[in-house]
C-alpha cells in the first residue's frame with residue numbers, strides 16, 4: 001500500500017465542547033500553528049459554533065465540518081439538522097456514525113447508511129466512523145465487525161462518491177480512555193477496512209481511500225501511529241481542543 005495514492009487527513013472532533021466565542025478563539029489559535037501543514041486539516045465542531053468557526057477559518061487551510069446530520073432534507077424532526085442546512089452554510093465535512101452517536105443516541109448501521117447517502121447527496125464530504133467495542137475485540141471479531149459496519153454504511157454509494165468519503169477506524173475502547181490501539185492493531189484494522197473497500201469498489205478505490213485512526217491519538221503517540229502504511233491520518237477528540245497538541249499531530253502527519 002502506498003500513502004502517495006491518498007490524502008493524509010487530520011480532523012479534530014470537538015464533541016460537545018466550546019461555545020461560539022470559545023470556538024472562534026480556538027480556531028484562531030490553531031490556524032497559525034497548522035498554516036504550513038502538508039496534510040488536510042479539518043475541525044468538526046458543534047452546530048452552534050459553525051458560523052463563528054467558518055468565519056474564523058475563512059482564507060486559511062483549516063476546513064470545517066459538523067459532527068452529524070439527519071437523513072431527511074427537512075420536516076418534523078425536532079432537534080435535528082439536515083445535510084442541506086449544513087451545505088447551505090458552506091460546511092464541507094460531516095462526521096457520521098461516531099461511536100458516541102451509536103452508543104448514546106441509538107444509531108445503527110442502517111441509519112448511518114441513510115445519513116451517509118444524505119450527506120453525499122447534499123454535496124458534503126463524509127468522515128464515516130467504524131470500530132469495535134472491547135468485548136468484540138476480545139471475541140476476536142474485530143476485522144469482520146468493522147468490515148460489516150463499512151459494507152452496510154456504504155450500501156448504495158457509487159465509486160464516484162467514494163472520493164468524498166474518509167473512513168475513520170475508532171476502537172470504542174480507545175476513545176477518550178487514554179488507551180490507544182498499538183500501531184500494529186491500528187494498521188491491521190485500517191488495512192482490513194481498505195480491503196473491504198477494495199472488495200466493493202476495486203483495488204484502485206481501496207488504495208485511494210483515506211483511512212484514519214482515532215481513539216486517544218495525541219501529541220505523544222501520533223508519529224508512531226501515522227508512520228504505519230495504512231494509517232492515513234487521525235480523528236482526534238481530546239487533543240484537538242489543545243492547539244499545540246493538535247498542531248504537533250498535524251506536523252507528524254505532514255512528514
Ligand code: PGA
Pocket residue numbers: 013170174175176177178214215216217235236237238239
Ligand atoms: P479521543 O476521541 O481522541 O478523545 O479518544 C476520538 C474521537 O472520538 O473521535
